[in-house]
Amino acid sequence: MALDTNKLLNEMIDAAKTSLGRNWPGIKDLAITSFQNIAQNIVAVEQMKINGTITQEKAAFLISMQKNAAQMVIATEVGLGLLAAEAAINAALDVIRVSVNKAIGWNIV
Amino acid sequence: MKKIVRRLLPVFFISFVLISCHVVLIGAYDEVTDQGFQKIQNRIARLLVGVQNNLADSVENKFAKYKSQYEDIEGQIESIKVRCNALPKYHQVVIHAEGLDATFKNLEGYHKAGISLTDTASLKIIKSTFDVEFRAIIQLQNALKREKNTPAENK
Numbered sequence: 001m002a003l004d005t006n007k008l009l010n011e012m013i014d015a016a017k018t019s020l021g022r023n024w025p026g027i028k029d030l031a032i033t034s035f036q037n038i039a040q041n042i043v044a045v046e047q048m049k050i051n052g053t054i055t056q057e058k059a060a061f062l063i064s065m066q067k068n069a070a071q072m073v074i075a076t077e078v079g080l081g082l083l084a085a086e087a088a089i090n091a092a093l094d095v096i097r098v099s100v101n102k103a104i105g106w107n108i109v
Numbered sequence: 110m111k112k113i114v115r116r117l118l119p120v121f122f123i124s125f126v127l128i129s130c131h132v133v134l135i136g137a138y139d140e141v142t143d144q145g146f147q148k149i150q151n152r153i154a155r156l157l158v159g160v161q162n163n164l165a166d167s168v169e170n171k172f173a174k175y176k177s178q179y180e181d182i183e184g185q186i187e188s189i190k191v192r193c194n195a196l197p198k199y200h201q202v203v204i205h206a207e208g209l210d211a212t213f214k215n216l217e218g219y220h221k222a223g224i225s226l227t228d229t230a231s232l233k234i235i236k237s238t239f240d241v242e243f244r245a246i247i248q249l250q251n252a253l254k255r256e257k258n259t260p261a262e263n264k
Binding site: 030033034037038040041044045047048053054055057058061062064065066068069071072073075076078079080082083085086087089090093 | 131132133134135201202204205208209211212215216218219222227228230231233234235237238240241242244245246248249252253256
Protein backbone atom coordinates (compact mmCIF):
# COMPACT_ATOMS: atom_id res chain seq x y z
CA MET A 1 0.00 0.00 0.00
CA ALA A 2 1.33 3.42 -0.99
CA LEU A 3 2.29 5.81 1.79
CA ASP A 4 0.24 8.95 2.28
CA THR A 5 2.08 12.15 3.33
CA ASN A 6 -0.91 13.58 5.20
CA LYS A 7 -1.57 10.33 7.05
CA LEU A 8 2.08 10.07 8.10
CA LEU A 9 2.08 13.74 9.12
CA ASN A 10 -1.09 13.41 11.20
CA GLU A 11 0.25 10.31 12.95
CA MET A 12 3.47 12.12 13.84
CA ILE A 13 1.61 15.23 15.04
CA ASP A 14 -0.78 13.17 17.19
CA ALA A 15 2.13 11.32 18.80
CA ALA A 16 4.01 14.57 19.50
CA LYS A 17 0.86 16.27 20.86
CA THR A 18 0.21 13.39 23.25
CA SER A 19 3.81 13.28 24.35
CA LEU A 20 4.21 17.03 24.85
CA GLY A 21 0.81 17.79 26.37
CA ARG A 22 0.52 21.44 27.39
CA ASN A 23 3.89 22.32 25.83
CA TRP A 24 2.53 21.53 22.36
CA PRO A 25 1.15 25.01 21.43
CA GLY A 26 4.52 26.65 22.05
CA ILE A 27 6.40 24.42 19.65
CA LYS A 28 3.80 23.28 17.18
CA ASP A 29 4.97 25.55 14.34
CA LEU A 30 8.47 24.10 14.26
CA ALA A 31 7.14 20.58 14.79
CA ILE A 32 4.54 20.70 12.02
CA THR A 33 6.94 22.21 9.44
CA SER A 34 9.62 19.68 10.32
CA PHE A 35 7.30 16.67 10.42
CA GLN A 36 5.89 17.78 7.05
CA ASN A 37 9.40 17.68 5.56
CA ILE A 38 10.10 14.31 7.11
CA ALA A 39 6.80 12.81 5.90
CA GLN A 40 7.38 14.15 2.36
CA ASN A 41 10.91 12.73 2.36
CA ILE A 42 9.71 9.28 3.45
CA VAL A 43 7.07 9.25 0.71
CA ALA A 44 9.71 10.40 -1.81
CA VAL A 45 11.92 7.44 -0.82
CA GLU A 46 9.00 5.11 -1.45
CA GLN A 47 8.47 6.70 -4.88
CA MET A 48 12.15 6.27 -5.76
CA LYS A 49 11.89 2.60 -4.78
CA ILE A 50 8.87 2.23 -7.07
CA ASN A 51 10.78 3.99 -9.89
CA GLY A 52 13.80 1.77 -9.29
CA THR A 53 16.10 4.76 -8.80
CA ILE A 54 17.33 3.85 -5.33
CA THR A 55 18.99 0.84 -3.74
CA GLN A 56 17.95 -0.59 -0.39
CA GLU A 57 21.28 0.49 1.09
CA LYS A 58 20.80 4.12 0.02
CA ALA A 59 17.14 4.13 1.09
CA ALA A 60 18.23 2.96 4.55
CA PHE A 61 20.61 5.94 4.79
CA LEU A 62 17.83 8.37 3.83
CA ILE A 63 15.35 6.90 6.30
CA SER A 64 17.96 6.91 9.06
CA MET A 65 18.46 10.63 8.35
CA GLN A 66 14.71 11.22 8.84
CA LYS A 67 14.87 9.49 12.23
CA ASN A 68 17.80 11.65 13.31
CA ALA A 69 15.99 14.79 12.15
CA ALA A 70 12.82 13.85 14.06
CA GLN A 71 14.89 13.23 17.19
CA MET A 72 16.54 16.63 16.84
CA VAL A 73 13.19 18.41 16.38
CA ILE A 74 11.88 16.73 19.54
CA ALA A 75 15.06 17.76 21.40
CA THR A 76 14.39 21.38 20.43
CA GLU A 77 10.81 21.06 21.59
CA VAL A 78 11.91 19.61 24.92
CA GLY A 79 14.58 22.33 25.26
CA LEU A 80 12.06 25.10 24.62
CA GLY A 81 9.70 23.48 27.12
CA LEU A 82 12.48 23.37 29.73
CA LEU A 83 13.26 27.04 29.14
CA ALA A 84 9.58 27.94 29.57
CA ALA A 85 9.32 25.84 32.74
CA GLU A 86 12.54 27.37 34.08
CA ALA A 87 11.19 30.89 33.50
CA ALA A 88 7.85 30.02 35.13
CA ILE A 89 9.45 28.45 38.21
CA ASN A 90 11.83 31.36 38.69
CA ALA A 91 9.02 33.89 38.20
CA ALA A 92 6.98 32.05 40.85
CA LEU A 93 9.95 32.05 43.23
CA ASP A 94 10.46 35.77 42.61
CA VAL A 95 6.86 36.47 43.59
CA ILE A 96 7.27 34.53 46.83
CA ARG A 97 10.60 36.26 47.44
CA VAL A 98 8.94 39.69 47.35
CA SER A 99 6.13 38.70 49.70
CA VAL A 100 8.55 37.01 52.11
CA ASN A 101 10.77 40.11 52.18
CA LYS A 102 7.72 42.26 52.76
CA ALA A 103 6.39 40.04 55.58
CA ILE A 104 9.70 39.96 57.39
CA GLY A 105 10.44 43.59 56.78
CA TRP A 106 14.03 42.95 55.74
CA ASN A 107 15.41 42.56 52.26
CA ILE A 108 17.06 39.31 53.08
CA VAL A 109 15.71 37.22 50.20
CA MET B 110 11.76 34.66 73.17
CA LYS B 111 12.02 30.97 72.41
CA LYS B 112 8.51 31.12 70.89
CA ILE B 113 9.52 33.96 68.55
CA VAL B 114 12.63 32.12 67.47
CA ARG B 115 10.60 28.98 66.86
CA ARG B 116 8.10 30.97 64.74
CA LEU B 117 10.74 32.76 62.75
CA LEU B 118 12.87 29.70 62.14
CA PRO B 119 10.74 28.39 59.24
CA VAL B 120 10.69 31.88 57.69
CA PHE B 121 14.48 32.06 57.81
CA PHE B 122 14.70 28.53 56.43
CA ILE B 123 12.38 29.39 53.51
CA SER B 124 14.35 32.60 52.93
CA PHE B 125 17.59 30.64 52.81
CA VAL B 126 16.10 28.19 50.32
CA LEU B 127 14.81 31.02 48.15
CA ILE B 128 18.12 32.88 48.15
CA SER B 129 19.86 29.87 46.72
CA CYS B 130 16.93 28.95 44.55
CA HIS B 131 17.35 30.07 40.98
CA VAL B 132 16.15 27.04 39.13
CA VAL B 133 18.17 25.96 36.08
CA LEU B 134 16.64 23.23 33.94
CA ILE B 135 18.77 23.67 30.82
CA GLY B 136 22.36 24.86 30.42
CA ALA B 137 23.12 28.47 29.52
CA TYR B 138 23.75 29.73 25.99
CA ASP B 139 27.26 28.96 24.79
CA GLU B 140 28.52 31.17 21.97
CA VAL B 141 31.28 28.77 20.91
CA THR B 142 28.75 25.95 20.44
CA ASP B 143 26.36 28.21 18.54
CA GLN B 144 29.10 29.44 16.20
CA GLY B 145 30.41 25.90 15.83
CA PHE B 146 27.02 24.74 14.57
CA GLN B 147 26.90 27.69 12.14
CA LYS B 148 30.35 26.78 10.74
CA ILE B 149 29.29 23.17 10.28
CA GLN B 150 26.09 24.26 8.53
CA ASN B 151 28.14 26.39 6.15
CA ARG B 152 30.59 23.59 5.35
CA ILE B 153 27.89 20.98 4.81
CA ALA B 154 26.08 23.42 2.49
CA ARG B 155 29.30 23.90 0.48
CA LEU B 156 29.88 20.14 0.32
CA LEU B 157 26.34 19.52 -0.95
CA VAL B 158 26.61 22.30 -3.56
CA GLY B 159 29.81 20.67 -4.82
CA VAL B 160 28.14 17.26 -5.07
CA GLN B 161 25.08 18.79 -6.75
CA ASN B 162 27.20 20.61 -9.35
CA ASN B 163 29.03 17.40 -10.25
CA LEU B 164 26.00 15.13 -10.46
CA ALA B 165 26.64 14.41 -14.14
CA ASP B 166 30.33 13.76 -13.57
CA SER B 167 30.74 10.43 -11.81
CA VAL B 168 34.55 10.78 -11.69
CA GLU B 169 34.50 14.24 -10.08
CA ASN B 170 31.78 13.11 -7.68
CA LYS B 171 33.70 10.13 -6.32
CA PHE B 172 33.84 10.00 -2.53
CA ALA B 173 37.64 10.08 -2.61
CA LYS B 174 37.53 13.59 -4.09
CA TYR B 175 35.57 14.83 -1.05
CA LYS B 176 37.36 12.79 1.62
CA SER B 177 39.23 15.74 3.13
CA GLN B 178 36.03 17.80 3.34
CA TYR B 179 34.29 14.94 5.14
CA GLU B 180 37.18 14.57 7.57
CA ASP B 181 37.21 18.30 8.26
CA ILE B 182 33.47 18.44 9.00
CA GLU B 183 33.60 15.24 11.07
CA GLY B 184 36.35 16.79 13.16
CA GLN B 185 34.25 19.87 13.79
CA ILE B 186 31.20 17.84 14.76
CA GLU B 187 33.33 15.72 17.10
CA SER B 188 34.70 18.83 18.73
CA ILE B 189 31.18 20.22 19.33
CA LYS B 190 30.09 16.86 20.77
CA VAL B 191 32.97 16.89 23.26
CA ARG B 192 32.22 20.49 24.25
CA CYS B 193 28.47 19.93 24.70
CA ASN B 194 29.04 16.80 26.75
CA ALA B 195 31.23 18.85 29.08
CA LEU B 196 28.61 21.59 29.59
CA PRO B 197 26.16 21.13 32.47
CA LYS B 198 22.51 20.39 31.62
CA TYR B 199 23.19 20.40 27.90
CA HIS B 200 21.41 17.15 27.13
CA GLN B 201 19.18 18.59 24.37
CA VAL B 202 22.13 20.24 22.62
CA VAL B 203 24.09 16.98 22.92
CA ILE B 204 21.18 15.27 21.12
CA HIS B 205 21.53 17.92 18.38
CA ALA B 206 25.27 17.32 18.02
CA GLU B 207 24.83 13.54 18.00
CA GLY B 208 21.92 13.70 15.54
CA LEU B 209 23.93 15.89 13.21
CA ASP B 210 26.86 13.49 13.51
CA ALA B 211 24.64 10.52 12.67
CA THR B 212 23.06 12.27 9.65
CA PHE B 213 26.47 13.33 8.39
CA LYS B 214 27.70 9.74 8.67
CA ASN B 215 24.60 8.65 6.72
CA LEU B 216 25.54 11.14 4.02
CA GLU B 217 29.08 9.78 4.00
CA GLY B 218 27.76 6.23 3.63
CA TYR B 219 25.44 7.32 0.85
CA HIS B 220 28.27 9.09 -0.96
CA LYS B 221 30.55 6.05 -0.62
CA ALA B 222 27.83 3.98 -2.32
CA GLY B 223 28.15 6.34 -5.30
CA ILE B 224 26.31 9.47 -6.42
CA SER B 225 25.20 10.10 -10.00
CA LEU B 226 22.35 11.73 -11.92
CA THR B 227 19.88 9.12 -10.65
CA ASP B 228 20.46 10.54 -7.17
CA THR B 229 19.00 13.98 -7.94
CA ALA B 230 15.85 13.31 -5.91
CA SER B 231 17.87 11.81 -3.06
CA LEU B 232 20.08 14.86 -2.91
CA LYS B 233 16.97 17.01 -2.56
CA ILE B 234 15.89 14.85 0.40
CA ILE B 235 19.34 15.05 1.96
CA LYS B 236 19.35 18.84 1.69
CA SER B 237 15.86 19.19 3.13
CA THR B 238 16.79 16.85 6.02
CA PHE B 239 19.79 19.00 6.92
CA ASP B 240 17.49 22.06 6.67
CA VAL B 241 15.13 20.51 9.22
CA GLU B 242 18.04 19.66 11.51
CA PHE B 243 19.67 23.08 11.34
CA ARG B 244 16.30 24.78 11.82
CA ALA B 245 15.85 22.76 15.02
CA ILE B 246 19.37 23.66 16.18
CA ILE B 247 18.98 27.38 15.39
CA GLN B 248 15.59 27.60 17.11
CA LEU B 249 16.98 26.23 20.39
CA GLN B 250 20.21 28.25 20.17
CA ASN B 251 18.21 31.45 19.59
CA ALA B 252 15.95 30.67 22.55
CA LEU B 253 18.99 30.07 24.77
CA LYS B 254 20.50 33.33 23.52
CA ARG B 255 17.27 35.25 24.26
CA GLU B 256 17.21 33.73 27.75
CA LYS B 257 20.81 34.85 28.30
CA ASN B 258 20.01 38.40 27.12
CA THR B 259 16.84 38.73 29.23
CA PRO B 260 17.48 41.12 32.13
CA ALA B 261 17.50 39.30 35.49
CA GLU B 262 14.46 41.23 36.76
CA ASN B 263 12.39 39.94 33.84
CA LYS B 264 13.31 36.30 34.42
